[in-house]
Amino acid sequence: MQARVGEQDLALGFKFNAKVTIDCYEAEMQLLPTGVRRREIAFNMIDGDFKVFEGKWSVQEVDGGGISADQEFWTTLSYVVELEPKL
Numbered sequence: 180m181q182a183r184v185g186e187q188d189l190a191l192g193f194k195f196n197a198k199v200t201i202d203c204y205e206a207e208m209q210l211l212p213t214g215v216r217r218r219e220i221a222f223n224m225i226d227g228d229f230k231v232f233e234g235k236w237s238v239q240e241v242d243g244g245g246i247s248a249d250q251e252f253w254t255t256l257s258y259v260v261e262l263e264p265k266l
Contacts, residue, residue: 197264199227216240234260 201222209217217239224232237257 197228199224199229199232201225201227201232214242228265229262230265231261231263233262234258 202225203220203222206219206221209219211217217237219235219237221235222233235258237259239255239257241253241255242251
């Protein structure tokens with residue numbers, strides 16, 4: 180469980196503040212048919228200033244195309260979030 184507080188400056192000197200407490204779930208490493216390894220960390224709000232706040236981080240190892248014994252890999256981080264503010 181993690182608590183997060185954010186603040187954003189808006190037009191005309193207004194500020195937007197929000198807080199959220201989330202639960203995180205780390206999935207097992209996946210080996211995709213392409214040989215790529217991927218792991219996801221999903222999260223959802225258990226308390227906070229939103230109606231909905233959930234999403235996931237996805238970390239994926241991508242073959243960098245190296246042709247030597249010192250194979251190179253790149254890491255791609257993706258982030259998806261769905262949120263609905265309370266009005």
